[in-house]
Amino acid sequence: MFKTDQKNDIIAENDIWEVEYPVMEHFYTIQGEGAHTGRSSYFIRTAGCDVNCWWCDVKDSWEEEGHPKLTVRELVDAAKQSKAPFVVITGGEPLLHDLLPLTLGLKSAGLQTHIETSGSSPLSGQLDWITLSPKRFKKPTEEVFAYVDELKVVVLTNKDLKWAEENAAKCPEGTRLLLQPEWETPKSVDLIVDYVKENPEWGISLQTHKFLKVP
Ligand code: SF4
Numbered sequence: 001m002f003k004t005d006q007k008n009d010i011i012a013e014n015d016i017w018e019v020e021y022p023v024m025e026h027f028y029t030i031q032g033e034g035a036h037t038g039r040s041s042y043f044i045r046t047a048g049c050d051v052n053c054w055w056c057d058v059k060d061s062w063e064e065e066g067h068p069k070l071t072v073r074e075l076v077d078a079a080k081q082s083k084a085p086f087v088v089i090t091g092g093e094p095l096l097h098d099l100l101p102l103t104l105g106l107k108s109a110g111l112q113t114h115i116e117t118s119g120s121s122p123l124s125g126q127l128d129w130i131t132l133s134p135k136r137f138k139k140p141t142e143e144v145f146a147y148v149d150e151l152k153v154v155v156l157t158n159k160d161l162k163w164a165e166e167n168a169a170k171c172p173e174g175t176r177l178l179l180q181p182e183w184e185t186p187k188s189v190d191l192i193v194d195y196v197k198e199n200p201e202w203g204i205s206l207q208t209h210k211f212l213k214v215p
Contacts, residue, residue, distance in 0.1 A: 002127040002147040016101035017076075020069040022047040024061045024092065028082035032209025034131055035150045035176045036114070042084040044075055044102075049093040051118050051138045055156065055182055061092035072105040079111055086112035086128070093118055099125030116152075119144035134167045136160075145170040152178045152205050155192055156185045164202075178205040 024047045031041040045058070047067035056062075079087050087106050089099060095117050103113045103125035114129040119140030123130075131150040134140045136159075148171045153164035161179070168177055179195065179202055181188040196202050209215075 002123055002125070002130060016104050017071060017073040019072050019101035021072075021075070021097055021102060022064040022067045023070045023075070024058070024067050026070070026075060026078055027215065028084055030209065030212075030214050031088060032212070032214060033180060033205045033207050034116075034152050034178060035205075036086075036129070037205070037208055039086075040082075040084050041114070042079040042082050042087045042111070044079070044087060044089050046089065046092045046094045046097055048096045049091055050096065051093055051120055051135050053135055053137055053154075055154075055184065057183065058092070072101050075102065076105040076109050076111075079106060080109050084111070086114050088114045088116060089125075090116040093121060095119070095121035095123065097124075099127070103127060117144075119148075123147065132167070132171075134163070136163055140167070142170075146172065148172065148175050150176040150178065152180055154182050155179050155188045156182045157188070158191065160188075161191065161195055177202045179203075180205040180207070183207055183210060 024045045026044045028042050031037055031039050045061060047061050048064040049062045094115055106113050107126055112128040115127050116131045116133060118135045119132045120138040123144055129149050130147050131152055132148045133152045151168055151171050179192045181192055192204055196204055
């Protein structure tokens with residue numbers, strides 16, 4: 001688990017519960033992709049992203065402006081009302097925000113904290129599961145690699161397979177290694193299937209929520 005160096009007692013004094021985050025959406029659903037596929041989970045999609053992937057399927061999350069600001073209290077209360085055992089903090093790029101107050105709040109409510117990040121901004125928070133989805137448009141910090149639980153690389157072309165190998169070489173032993181076809185690039189499926197057959201330490205992540213039409 002990644003624990004930030006920040007002192008919890010300092011944060012507690014400042015009352016984590018009223019700290020606000022710009023949030024595009026938050027909802028109870030099924031994790032559709034990656035190592036925890038098929039598990040019920042609560043999603044918090046923060047607003048703001050500076051990575052600019054051209055194929056991004058959540059471009060509405062890029063700007064913070066126009067999205068409501070919600071407090072830790074509001075977000076934790078909503079997540080607690082679901083039966084989700086863990087909360088996925090995603091974006092946007094969630095690490096544009098200091099995640100310590102939010103993750104402390106979630107953990108105090110007995111919820112596990114997962115994050116899906118490009119890793120391009122400094123790590124923060126108390127995180128039980130880190131999914132690194134590195135983007136060539138804005139590379140991950142070197143610091144993040146020591147804490148990665150799952151490496152999930154979106155693949156469009158052969159260049160992405162090379163990018164996946166470069167990133168995997170920096171991850172701890174035992175990291176789940178997953179390649180995910182870009183949804184609008186069906187030819188990437190053949191690339192990935194051939195690659196995984198040749199390199200069985202890798203697996204395939206599919207965006208099952210899109211097949212199943214689960215929001
Ligand atoms: S990092 Fe994620 S949210 Fe940001 S542009 Fe890329 S795919 Fe979209």
